[in-house]
Amino acid sequence: MKKILVVDDSETIRQQVSRALEQAGFASIEAGDGVDGLEKLSSNEVSLVILDVNMPLLNGLDMLERMKNTPATAKVPVLMLTTEVHQAMIQRARQAGAKGWIIKPVKMQDLVAAVIKLTS
């Protein structure tokens, strides 16, 4: 079963996304900030990361850049999930190696469809 890491400082969002992924046949693990996310990533084999941007301790774009600069995690696909809509930020994520950008709030079926596409 493919495992998805969901990193978001909102427990509500983490629960909502995790349940939707589990219903689609994925396993999920959760992290509440970028530091927690990197720790979970180092101790789990993850097929994809769903990553919020605005979080305490380490924001999502910084976590993304650290992931992509670390050989062990550089190839894990990352899907950003955020309220941010500004092109400059979207381009920064793209250049850093993210595979997609989803703007909250989003229908869970749309998010799951993107995860299936990126992990298949």
Next chain:
Amino acid sequence: MSRLKPLDTVVQAATVDLFRHYGVSVAPVPRNQPNKSKPIVPENSAMISFNSRPLTGVLSLSIPEGVFSMIKHDASTVPQPRDLIRELTNQLLGRVKSRLLHFQVVLNVGLPTLANADIVQHRLQRSATVRLFEFRTLRGDILVSLDGTFDETQLRYTGSGNHGNEGDVILF
């Protein structure tokens, strides 16, 4: 009835759209109705800061307990009101930010924090610049406030521009 300023329109539309997404119909209360000076702040509140050249301040969102039961969510999850109000505040400012891009304003935003009703009430009473927005629902009134420095003379509507919208899935 006084004409709404651009920022007021943005906040009202963003709030209506956000709650519509979660299955809650909200109706803006006309801002020139009587008794607007003493709003009742609902018990669940969160605040988030923002800044840009023309607009700097804090947005607060306050929701009565009854409205939480109207918010659509997956049946297998039970959102905690304290977390949900933070996330809704974050998403509300996200929608405001998105709409302000049409006016060439790029907001930098902080992280949402919980606030009790007394803190929000105190802010509303002592601030001379606060703008209040009330919304009727079937289970009580939602209150949104903006407190800060707003120079709306710098807002120039230039259209939708090249940026994303809520619900977009952009794969690279």
